Amino acid sequence: MSKDRRVVITGLGVVAPNAITMHDFHKALLTGTSGLKHQKELEELQFKCQVAGKPQLTQEIIDQHFTALQQRGLLATGLMYGVISAKQAFENSGIDFKNKSYHEDIGVVFGTGQSGGDKFREAIHHIDDNDVRRLGSTSVIQTMSSGVSAWISGELGLGNWVTTNSSACSTGTEALLMGYDRIKSGKARGMLVGSCSDSGPYIWGGFDAMRILPTKYNDKPEMASRPFSHDACGFVPGSGAGCLVLETLESALSRKATIYAEVKGGHLNSGGQTNGGSMTAPNGLAVQACIKTALIESKIDSSQIDVINGHITATSKDGFEVKNWSAALNRSGKDFPFINSFKSTIGHCLAASGSIELVGSTLQLHHQVVYPNINISQLHPEIVSVIDKEKVPLKPIKTKIHSLAKASFGFGDVNACAILSTFKP
Amino acid sequence: MTTQEINQKLLEIVKVYLPQDVTESSIKPESHLMQDLGINSAHLVDIVLDVEDTFDIMLDENDMQQMQRVEDATTVIQNKL
Numbered sequence: 166m167s168k169d170r171r172v173v174i175t176g177l178g179v180v181a182p183n184a185i186t187m188h189d190f191h192k193a194l195l196t197g198t199s200g201l202k203h204q205k206e207l208e209e210l211q212f213k214c215q216v217a218g219k220p221q222l223t224q225e226i227i228d229q230h231f232t233a234l235q236q237r238g239l240l241a242t243g244l245m246y247g248v249i250s251a252k253q254a255f256e257n258s259g260i261d262f263k264n265k266s267y268h269e270d271i272g273v274v275f276g277t278g279q280s281g282g283d284k285f286r287e288a289i290h291h292i293d294d295n296d297v298r299r300l301g302s303t304s305v306i307q308t309m310s311s312g313v314s315a316w317i318s319g320e321l322g323l324g325n326w327v328t329t330n331s332s333a334c335s336t337g338t339e340a341l342l343m344g345y346d347r348i349k350s351g352k353a354r355g356m357l358v359g360s361c362s363d364s365g366p367y368i369w370g371g372f373d374a375m376r377i378l379p380t381k382y383n384d385k386p387e388m389a390s391r392p393f394s395h396d397a398c399g400f401v402p403g404s405g406a407g408c409l410v411l412e413t414l415e416s417a418l419s420r421k422a423t424i425y426a427e428v429k430g431g432h433l434n435s436g437g438q439t440n441g442g443s444m445t446a447p448n449g450l451a452v453q454a455c456i457k458t459a460l461i462e463s464k465i466d467s468s469q470i471d472v473i474n475g476h477i478t479a480t481s482k483d484g485f486e487v488k489n490w491s492a493a494l495n496r497s498g499k500d501f502p503f504i505n506s507f508k509s510t511i512g513h514c515l516a517a518s519g520s521i522e523l524v525g526s527t528l529q530l531h532h533q534v535v536y537p538n539i540n541i542s543q544l545h546p547e548i549v550s551v552i553d554k555e556k557v558p559l560k561p562i563k564t565k566i567h568s569l570a571k572a573s574f575g576f577g578d579v580n581a582c583a584i585l586s587t588f589k590p
Numbered sequence: 591m592t593t594q595e596i597n598q599k600l601l602e603i604v605k606v607y608l609p610q611d612v613t614e615s616s617i618k619p620e621s622h623l624m625q626d627l628g629i630n631s632a633h634l635v636d637i638v639l640d641v642e643d644t645f646d647i648m649l650d651e652n653d654m655q656q657m658q659r660v661e662d663a664t665t666v667i668q669n670k671l
Contacts, residue, residue: 234606237636301639302632 172348173588175422176258176410178250178359179524182218182403182511185226186253191528195561197539199387199510201401210366214378216386218403218512219364220246241281241307243368244316246406246517247361251275251317254357254408259422265322272325272353274343275314275408276336276360278516281307282367313361325353333575334476335433336360337407337519338583342431344411345583354416359408362517369402375445377480378402390513391540392479392506393487393548393557400478403512407520409527424588426530429568430463431583432456442578446482449489452580456493456572459582465568467494470502470584472535472569474526477506478513484547486574491551494570501552502570503562509539519573519581526571530587535562591671596645596664603640604660607633619661641667
C-alpha cells in the first residue's frame with residue numbers, strides 16, 4: 166500500500182471535567198469555563214490539595230453507554246470515560262455504528278496510566294480477608310491496563326490492532342502517533358486513538374505526597390490551575406478521556422465524512438534523564454529535538470505553525486517549556502505562534518491529558534479559533550523574556566490556522582509532539 | 591421456602607446475565623445456563639456469588655459443577671437451605 170497515504174481525523178469524543186461532549190467542550194474552552202471543583206472526598210482524607218477535575222457523569226449518560234449487567238461492580242472510572250469517549254467518537258465519525266459489524270481494518274490504541282484503582286482496592290480487601298472468590302468475574306477486565314482497549318474493541322467490533330499504551334502524561338499524544346503510524350504503514354484503514362485516567366484519591370494521592378499540587382486554592386478551586394502565570398504553583402489533578410477517529414483520506418472521502426483536521430506526523434523521544442532531565446524533569450535539548458523532528462517528519466516548516474497547544478501544567482517549569490518551543494521553532498517575540506494550555510479549566514488529566522487536549526486542538530482547527538487561557542494574573546517573567554504577551558491569548562482569537570503543534574511530556578523524561586493541519590484537499 | 595419461591599428468586603438473578611438477544615421468558619427449569627441461555631461462562635462465577643448472597647448459603651466447588659441447568663441450581667439451593 167502507498168506510503169503517501171494521508172491520515173485525517175473524522176471523529177471526536179471527549180469526557181472532560183468541564184464537558185461530556187465535543188460540542189460542549191468547544192463551548193467550555195471558548196468561554197474558559199472551569200471544571201475544577203473542591204472535592205469533599207479529598208478534604209475528608211486530608212489531602213493538601215483538595216481541588217481536582219472530575220467529569221460530571223450522570224446516571225443517564227452511564228445508562229446510554231453501559232448495560233445494567235456491565236454496570237454491576239463497575240468501579241473503573243477511567244475505563245468508563247474511555248469507553249464513552251470512544252463510542253462518541255465512533256458514532257461521530259459515522260462509520261456504521263448501529264449495525265455493530267466486524268471492522269477488520271479498524272483498530273484501537275487506547276492508553277492509560279493504570280486501570281481501575283478503586284476496583285483493585287476492592288480486590289485487595291477481599292484477598293486480604295481470605296475471600297478471593299468474592300472478586301467475581303469483573304476484577305481482571307477492570308484492573309488490566311488493556312481493559313479499556315479490549316472493552317472498546319468489543320463494543321464497536323474493531324478487528325485490527327487492539328492495544329493499550331502507557332507513557333505517563335504523554336500517553337494520549339503517543340496513542341495518536343501510534344495509530345497514525347499504523348495507518349501510514351498500510352496496516353489499517355482506521356484507528357481509534359485516545360487515552361483515559363481514573364478519578365479519585367488513589368490515583369491523585371501520589372502527586373499530593375510529592376507536594377507538586379497547589380494547596381492555597383481549596384476555597385477557590387476555579388483559580389487553582391494557573392498555567393503561564395507568575396504565581397503558578399502546581400498542577401491540579403484531573404481525569405477523563407479523549408478519543409479521535411483517524412482514517413485514510415481515501416476512506417474519509419469515499420464515505421463523505423466530516424474531516425476535522427489532518428494529522429501530518431510527529432515524533433516521540435526521551436531525554437534519557439540526562440542533561441538536566443530526571444524522572445520528573447525534562448531534558449530541554451531532547452524536548453527541542455522532539456519538536457524539531459516532528460516538524461521534519463510532518464514536512465511542515467516552523468513558520469507554518471500558527472498555534473501551539475502546550476503541555477504547560479502550571480508549574481515553575483512553564484517558562485522552561487516556552488523557551489524550548491522558542492528554540493525549537495526558532496521563533497520568538499511577536500513572531501512566536503499563539504500558545505495556550507487547557508489545563509487552567511480541566512486541570513492536568515495525567516494519562517488522559519494528551520488525548521483530551523488533542524480533541525480540543527482539533528476543534529481549534531475545525532473552528533479556526535484559538536481558545537483563551539484563564540487565570541493569568543501576570544505572565545511569568547521567564548515567558549515575557551522570550552515571547553510577546555499577546556501570543557498568550559486571554560480572549561478567543563478567530564484566525565486562519567495552517568498548522569498546530571501539540572506536545573505532551575511525561576514522567577520518565579518522555580516527550581511526544583504531533584503536528585495537525587487544517588485539511589486542504 | 592417453596593420450590594416456586596426459589597425459582598422466582600433464581601429467575602431474578604439469572605435474567606441479569608442474559609445476552610441482549612435472549613429474553614427473560616426463555617428461562618425454563620430445564621434450560622442449560624450456557625448452552626440454552628447463552629450465558630457467558632465468566633458470569634457463572636457471578637451467578638454463584640449472587641445465589642450465595644440471596645439465599646445466605648455457601649456453595650463449594652462441587653455445587654458449582656452441578657449447576658448446569660436452572661433446575662440443577664434449584665436442587666443445589668434446596669439442599670443447602
